[in-house]
Amino acid sequence: MGKHSLLSASVSLRWLSCPPSARLEETMPKTSSAYADEGTAARQLAELVANYQLGNTPQTRYEDALKRLKTGQYFTPEMFEHAAGYARLVMREATRHTSPLIALEVEGLDYSEWAPEGRGTADCVIVGDKTLVVIDFKYGKGYRVDAPGNSQMRLYALGAMTEYQDICDFDSVRMMIYQPRISGEPSVEELTAPELLRWANEYVRPRAALAFADEGEFAPSEAVCKFCRAKEQCRARTEVNLKLFDESPDALLLTAEEAGEILKKAGDVKAWLSDLERLVMTALFKGEAAPGWKLVEGRSNRRIADEPSAVELLLAAGVPETDIYDRKMKTITTLEKALGKNRAAELLNGFVVKPQGKATLAPITDKRPAFMPESLIIEAFEEEN
Numbered sequence: 453m454g455k456h457s458l459l460s461a462s463v464s465l466r467w468l469s470c471p472p473s474a475r476l477e478e479t480m481p482k483t484s485s486a487y488a489d490e491g492t493a494a495r496q497l498a499e500l501v502a503n504y505q506l507g508n509t510p511q512t513r514y515e516d517a518l519k520r521l522k523t524g525q526y527f528t529p530e531m532f533e534h535a536a537g538y539a540r541l542v543m544r545e546a547t548r549h550t551s552p553l554i555a556l557e558v559e560g561l562d563y564s565e566w567a568p569e570g571r572g573t574a575d576c577v578i579v580g581d582k583t584l585v586v587i588d589f590k591y592g593k594g595y596r597v598d599a600p601g602n603s604q605m606r607l608y609a610l611g612a613m614t615e616y617q618d619i620c621d622f623d624s625v626r627m628m629i630y631q632p633r634i635s636g637e638p639s640v641e642e643l644t645a646p647e648l649l650r651w652a653n654e655y656v657r658p659r660a661a662l663a664f665a666d667e668g669e670f671a672p673s674e675a676v677c678k679f680c681r682a683k684e685q686c687r688a689r690t691e692v693n694l695k696l697f698d699e700s701p702d703a704l705l706l707t708a709e710e711a712g713e714i715l716k717k718a719g720d721v722k723a724w725l726s727d728l729e730r731l732v733m734t735a736l737f738k739g740e741a742a743p744g745w746k747l748v749e750g751r752s753n754r755r756i757a758d759e760p761s762a763v764e765l766l767l768a769a770g771v772p773e774t775d776i777y778d779r780k781m782k783t784i785t786t787l788e789k790a791l792g793k794n795r796a797a798e799l800l801n802g803f804v805v806k807p808q809g810k811a812t813l814a815p816i817t818d819k820r821p822a823f824m825p826e827s828l829i830i831e832a833f834e835e836e837n
């Protein structure tokens with residue numbers, strides 16, 4: 453993993469949209485999470501498998517390294533399958549070009565021509581036939597990341613174009629995000645080299661200069677603040693969210709249209725309120741004051757402390773096993789983790805059904821198709837016949 457610069461590519465959505473966030477975040481402590489550690493383990497495995505498939509790692513070294521990675525706390529057969537999927541994608545992309553140069557885990561990609569001290573690490577770079585391909589492997593599954601318009605990918609591509617400019621005069625750039633726990637197919641953006649450079653010169657350079665100099669305007673929004681280290685304490689975000697409630701509607705009763713307008717503006721409010729809760733709780737845990745608030749014990753469920761002995765006792769008392777045990781099949785996800793996705797799919801072929809999900813409210817820009825309640829489908833069908 454490469455070292456992070458102030459204007460690192462992975463947080464570029466933030467400093468490009470909200471330039472003062474860069475210096476503000478610098479003052480906040482960095483934290484790691486189990487998700488981040490799991491992602492690192494998955495990337496190491498993906499790099500190992502891809503290097504082996506490319507013939508860069510001899511069999512014995514590969515087997516030794518694989519054995520070591522398998523002992524890691526995050527390793528699962530599912531992780532291995534996704535690593536193999538990444539390796540297949542790298543091979544597939546490489547075969548699209550004649551005599552390509554393929555580099556994995558490319559550290560020190562320098563895009564400082566546009567963003568001061570900007571350097572990053574790309575998972576895979578392929579150079580061939582005047583095309584630059586940059587692939588990023590993401591193991592997260594809670595938050596989908598798309599390639600179109602993705603500044604992290606574009607900054608890696610700028611760094612890679614600079615790195616390989618002496619061996620190739622690039623016409624086009626293909627940027628791919630492979631997020632296998634969300635989709636088996638990568639999300640792709642293709643730009644011509646002049647398009648990418650125009651974006652870098654006209655958009656990145658001035659925004660990066662503001663961020664580096666700790667200037668520019670704060671620009672809070674749901675997407676931009678989501679992973680900001682200052683999100684709990686950021687006053688700019690607080691002010692914007694509080695202002696949302698200044699306007700009072702004219703009529704006594706709200707219409708759905710007015711409610712929709714408020715919801716559109718309030719995208720960040722729910723997340724902001726949980727962040728404030730966390731801020732107050734952390735203070736109380738540290739013994740600091742937060743007037744009007746205290747910590748209380750949450751609900752907890754009773755449980756049997758020594759199950760084997762309790763079962764023995766119940767059986768001895770003549771209680772039938774069916775009254776003691778509640779045998780339930782494990783979820784598909786757990787089975788997939790244990791068996792691997794392919795084997796689970798093979799064995800459960802024909803058994804897996806997907807019932808219609810519950811209707812959820814989403815902005816009109818959401819990529820999912822609009823939900824049609826069953827009653828409306830039947831009504832429409834009856835009208836047609």
Ligand code: SF4
Nearest residue numbers: 470473672677680686
């Ligand atoms: S919380 Fe949001 S508005 Fe505040 S610095 Fe971070 S990204 Fe900018």
